[in-house]
Amino acid sequence: MPKPFASSADLGDKTPTLEILADGVYALTAEGDPNIGAVEGEDFLVCFEALATPAAARDWLTVLRAHTDKPIRYLVLSHYHAVRTLGAGAFNAPVIIAHDRTRALIAERGKQDWESELGRMPRLFKDPDGIPGLTWPSVTFSSTLTIDLGGDRGDLDLAYCGRGHTEGDIVAWLPRHRILFAGDLVETQAALYTGDAFHREWATGTLDHVASFGADTLVGGRGAVAHGRDEAAAAVAQTRDFLDTMIRETGRVRDAGGTLKDAFEAVHAALAPAYGRWPIFEHCLPFDVSRLWDEMDGVERPRIWTADRDREVWAALQD
Numbered sequence: 001m002p003k004p005f006a007s008s009a010d011l012g013d014k015t016p017t018l019e020i021l022a023d024g025v026y027a028l029t030a031e032g033d034p035n036i037g038a039v040e041g042e043d044f045l046v047c048f049e050a051l052a053t054p055a056a057a058r059d060w061l062t063v064l065r066a067h068t069d070k071p072i073r074y075l076v077l078s079h080y081h082a083v084r085t086l087g088a089g090a091f092n093a094p095v096i097i098a099h100d101r102t103r104a105l106i107a108e109r110g111k112q113d114w115e116s117e118l119g120r121m122p123r124l125f126k127d128p129d130g131i132p133g134l135t136w137p138s139v140t141f142s143s144t145l146t147i148d149l150g151g152d153r154g155d156l157d158l159a160y161c162g163r164g165h166t167e168g169d170i171v172a173w174l175p176r177h178r179i180l181f182a183g184d185l186v187e188t189q190a191a192l193y194t195g196d197a198f199h200r201e202w203a204t205g206t207l208d209h210v211a212s213f214g215a216d217t218l219v220g221g222r223g224a225v226a227h228g229r230d231e232a233a234a235a236v237a238q239t240r241d242f243l244d245t246m247i248r249e250t251g252r253v254r255d256a257g258g259t260l261k262d263a264f265e266a267v268h269a270a271l272a273p274a275y276g277r278w279p280i281f282e283h284c285l286p287f288d289v290s291r292l293w294d295e296m297d298g299v300e301r302p303r304i305w306t307a308d309r310d311r312e313v314w315a316a317l318q319d
Contacts, residue, residue: 002318002319003282003318003319005119005120005310005311005314006119006120006121006283006310006314007120007121007122007123007280007283008119008120008122010121010123010283011122011123012123014030014031014032014033015030015031016028016029016030016060016063017029017030018063019225020067021177021179021217021219021225022174022177022179022217023040024039024040024068024153025037025038025039025040025174025177025179026038026039026064026067027181027219027225028060028063028064029219029223029224029225031279032190032222032223032278032279032280033124033222033279034049034051034052034083034084034124034221034222035049035219035220035221035222035223036048036049036050036051036060037049037172037181037219038064038068039149039156039172039174040068040070040149040153041070041073041147041148041149041150041151041153042149042150042151042153043070043071043150044070044071044072044073044074044150045064045068045070045071045072045073045074046072046073046074046075046076046147046149046156046172047072047074047075047076047091047093048076048078048172048181049076049077049078049084049183050075050077050084050085050086050087050088050090050091050135051083051084051086051087051124052082052083052084052086052087052117052121052124052125052126052128053086053087053124053125053126053127053128053130053131054086054087054088054089054090054127054130054131054132055087055090055126055127055130056087056124056125056126056127057087057088057089057090057091058090059126061090061091072091072092072093073093073094073095074093074094074095074096074097074147075088075091075093075095075096075097076097076098076158076170076172077096077097077098077102077135077137078169078170078171078172078181078183078184078185078221079098079099079102079105079165079166079168079169079170079183079184080098080102080105080106080109080110080113080166080168081113081117081166081184081196082110082113082114082116082117082118083117083121083124083125084183084184085106085134085135086114086131086134086135087131088135089131089132089135094138095138095139096135096136096137096138096139097137097138097139097140097141097145097158098137098139098140098168098170099140099141099142099160099168099169099170100140100141100142100168101166101167101168102137102140102166102167102168102170103136103137103140103168104167104168105166105167105168106134106135106136106137108304109304109305110134111134112304112305112306113304113305114131114134115306115307116305116306116307116309116310118307119307119310119311120283120310121283141158141160142160143159143160144157144158144159144160145157145158146158153176154174154175154176155174155175155176156172156173156174157172157173157174157175158170158171158172158173159171159173159209161185161206161207161209161210162201162202162205162206162209163198163201163202163206164185164197164198164201164202164206164207165183165184165185165192165193165194165196165197165202165221166184166196166197167196167198167301169183169184169185169206170183171183171185171210171213173213173215177216177217178213178214178215178216178217179215179216179217179218179219180210180213180215180217180218180219180232181219182210182218182219182220182221182235183220183221184220184221184222185202185206185207185210185221185239186207186210186218186220186221186235186236186239187220187221187222187223187235187238187239187242188218188220188222188223188224188225188226188231188235188238189223189224189238189278190220190221190222190223190278190279190280191242191275191278191279191280191281191283191284191285192239192242192243192284192288193280193284193287193288194243194246194284194287194288194291194292195284195287195288195290195291195302195305196291196302196305197288197291197292197295197302198295199243199246199247199291199292199295200247200295202243203240203243203244203247207236207239207240207243210236211233211236214229215229215232216228216229216232217232218231218232218235218236220235220239222279222280223235223278223279241274242271242275245267245270245271246267246271246288246289246292247292248270249263249266249267249270250263250266250267250289250292250293250296251296252266253266254293254296260289260290260293260316260317261316261317263289263292263293264285264286264289264290264317264318267285267288267289268285271285282318285317285318286313286314286316286317286318287305287310287313289317290313290317291303
């Protein structure tokens with residue numbers, strides 16, 4: 001029988017887990033669903049990621065408000081994907097921060113991405129009719145941006161580590177606590193989505209930059225929080241291995257004169273023993289290999305995903 005499209009059959013509730021990583025530093029994980037976080041300043045909050053809809057974001061804020069009533073001043077978006085940005089309206093943040101390239105991506109393909117991700121992951125879009133429109137950052141930067149948290153709380157450093165999961169991913173670093181919010185540049189025991197990625201840059205210089213922080217605690221885009229330097233390093237290594245395996249197997253098939261379908265099957269066979277049971281593995285892999293094939297074919301920037309193109313790629317590779 002054909003496999004259900006993407007995550008369309010993943011309709012069961014996930015159990016969220018709030019972790020207080022340090023004084024005023026919070027992470028919410030949910031069994032492989034997108035992670036989200038917050039950091040307290042002296043008299044304000046910085047929130048990291050926005051989830052897919054305002055209704056979904058309000059559920060997170062209800063949990064957060066049990067621990068702090070400080071007003072939200074900043075909302076930081078790690079990148080442009082719909083499931084990370086369209087819930088921004090719930091935060092009422094005066095300042096929404098993203099990378100320069102993230103703003104450009106929203107302008108170029110935000111509407112198509114919204115329609116694509118709604119079709120792929122309907123469960124994440126709680127009350128989709130409540131989305132007021134695309135989320136637009138009010139402040140962007142190209143390399144680094146530092147938020148003074150006030151009092152004795154130190155700084156929150158936002159940094160661009162290079163092209164990876166998208167053109168515009170950023171991380172948030174708390175040097176005082178050595179805590180890194182890595183967004184989807186790193187996953188912890190969850191499969192990678194690479195449909196908008198730059199695989200070779202991500203697997204090398206970008207992950208080298210991420211690793212250079214030497215985090216003692218790492219919050220990836222999905223999966224459990226990595227506690228301790230060894231676990232944080234292992235999460236980076238796992239992400240790199242997933243990418244390296246994709247690159248090796250796809251390149252091998254291409255060199256042998258194979259097809260995209262052949263490459264998908266080779267990558268699936270190589271990754272499934274270690275990663276096949278992890279969240280969104282089957283969902284992501286057709287889109288991952290399709291983008292990598294394009295990249296090796298000289299398509300510099302990812303082609304725009306649409307609801308129709310999603311279905312075409314799925315039918316060609318996963319059915």
